[in-house]
Amino acid sequence: MTETAISTSGLWRRYGPAGDAGFDAVRGLDLEVREGELFALLGTNGAGKTSTLEVLEGLARATRGTVRVLGKDPYTDRGAVRPRIGIMLQEGGFPSDLTAEETARMWAGCTSAARPVGEALETVGLAGRAGVRVKQLSGGERRRLDLALAVLGRPQVLFLDEPTTGMDAEARRATWEVVRGLLAQGTTVLLTTHYLEEAEALADRLAIMHEGRIAVAGTPREVTAQRPSRIRFRLPEGTARWQLPAELGARGDGHDVRVATHDLQGTLTGLLLWAREHDVRLGGLDARTASLEEAFLEIAGGGPHHGTATARDTAAHDTATHDTAAHDTAEVAAR
Numbered sequence: 001m002t003e004t005a006i007s008t009s010g011l012w013r014r015y016g017p018a019g020d021a022g023f024d025a026v027r028g029l030d031l032e033v034r035e036g037e038l039f040a041l042l043g044t045n046g047a048g049k050t051s052t053l054e055v056l057e058g059l060a061r062a063t064r065g066t067v068r069v070l071g072k073d074p075y076t077d078r079g080a081v082r083p084r085i086g087i088m089l090q091e092g093g094f095p096s097d098l099t100a101e102e103t104a105r106m107w108a109g110c111t112s113a114a115r116p117v118g119e120a121l122e123t124v125g126l127a128g129r130a131g132v133r134v135k136q137l138s139g140g141e142r143r144r145l146d147l148a149l150a151v152l153g154r155p156q157v158l159f160l161d162e163p164t165t166g167m168d169a170e171a172r173r174a175t176w177e178v179v180r181g182l183l184a185q186g187t188t189v190l191l192t193t194h195y196l197e198e199a200e201a202l203a204d205r206l207a208i209m210h211e212g213r214i215a216v217a218g219t220p221r222e223v224t225a226q227r228p229s230r231i232r233f234r235l236p237e238g239t240a241r242w243q244l245p246a247e248l249g250a251r252g253d254g255h256d257v258r259v260a261t262h263d264l265q266g267t268l269t270g271l272l273l274w275a276r277e278h279d280v281r282l283g284g285l286d287a288r289t290a291s292l293e294e295a296f297l298e299i300a301g302g303g304p305h306h307g308t309a310t311a312r313d314t315a316a317h318d319t320a321t322h323d324t325a326a327h328d329t330a331e332v333a334a335r
């Protein structure tokens with residue numbers, strides 16, 4: 001049976017005093033991350049991701065609720081938990097005159113059972129930059145040095161707070177490979193990111209936070225399953241939207257048309273047959289299944305599926321078939 005690596009129950013985090021002068025950044029969070037999985041915590045700016053992470057990392061105390069990391073309270077039992085976790089904060093602070101290798105060596109001195117410094121730099125693809133001073137590293141390379149320090153102690157649980165911010169597409173993909181390698185070795189990873197394709201590429205499960213709560217949670221597939229697929233195209237001059245088959249439910253501005261459908265193949269076939277029959281060229285035709293981005297934007301904008309769910313709700317449905325799981329997610333999301 002898979003063990004739980006991280007769990008929270010009714011977690012609240014408040015900044016400032018009780019009453020109107022204070023602010024609840026995290027509002028009753030129930031979360032369960034299983035050993036060996038990558039769980040992505042997504043959300044709008046200010047949703048409460050970092051506030052949550054700081055509590056899980058033992059850097060801040062929960063105002064209310066229970067938190068367990070590897071079976072222990074990360075704040076009150078910090079001495080036991082800290083050596084077993086790795087943390088990559090949103091902003092690392094390095095002495096800028098040290099080289100990458102010196103920085104890692106200094107950090108290794110504070111880490112119990114550190115892996116060799118060269119191995120850590122190699123893991124993140126910085127072996128060739130070991131002798132370069134931190135101030136001469138690019139922003140992306142500094143993030144990778146951050147990652148090297150986070151994995152120095154061979155952590156069982158790794159917290160990555162926006163690990164690829166500032167990296168170009170190639171460096172980002174290289175970092176994904178590093179993370180996949182760590183997962184293959186059995187590391188549990190809790191990741192926050194603003195790059196939805198990063199969550200789609202890496203996450204076993206994810207939760208989207210909004211205003212201190214989890215709005216929706218599940219596998220990437222479960223989270224997107226209820227969203228409609230989209231078709232977009234541009235009608236040529238002389239053809240108007242009202243001439244399209246009514247069952248398409250087409251919307252749009254002027255000649256730009258949008259269609260939302262839960263039967264992408266059927267709707268697209270109908271559209272293409274109509275276009276052939278009427279000799280109409282559909283400009284910029286684009287058809288795609290729902291993405292995490294649509295789910296995210298809907299939640300961020302307080303759309304129809306915006307509700308409250310817990311990661312645990314969807315975890316309970318793991319053995320269900322895909323359809324049942326998707327149905328369950330819809331119920332959870334609509335609650």
Ligand SMILES: Nc1ncnc2c1ncn2[C@@H]1O[C@H](COP(=O)(O)OP(=O)(O)OP(=O)(O)O)[C@@H](O)[C@H]1O
Pocket residue numbers: 015016023025043044045046047048049050051052
């Ligand atoms: N020290 C603080 N004192 C008061 N309010 C704070 C403090 N730190 C954060 N907040 C507020 O708590 C809320 C959650 O912030 P948090 O940094 O956890 O969000 P986030 O989801 O990590 O956002 P981002 O994606 O922008 O990093 C925000 O409204 C923020 O302004």
